[in-house]
Amino acid sequence: MTTILALLLIVAMIATLFMLIRGVVAFLKTTEADLNAQGSGPSQSALRQNKAMMGRIFFQGVAIIIAALLLLLSR
Template sequence: MNYILILALVILMVLVLVSLIRGIVAFMKSTKIDLETGESQDASDMQLMQNKMMFARIKYQALAIVVVGVLLALAN
């Protein structure tokens, strides 16, 4: 059981990292579009992507905390 939870924790940590990187890339693209055009009409898609990735990161972090809590409960 512990091995399954540890594997789930590692997968969740990777998902947190991927969503963080994708959010940073979307932020950099939206900033680049704003600087080049001076307008933010194309940046709205990137801003939506940033928000989506932020929510995904928070969701995965919460699930990882739950898995750590279960692991600690099983350890006792």
């Protein structure tokens, strides 16, 4: 059981890293036109950044829950 949880923890950590890199790339692709757009709602770049951040937070939460389960089972 702990082996499966350890593998799931590694997968969650890799997914977190992937979403972090995806968010940084979306941030770097932000153009001056995206920053100067007014009144038209959030830009596509901002939406991509937000989606990447929410994904990263989700996978971090999953990793924390799995780590807590591993700690509980190791006692």
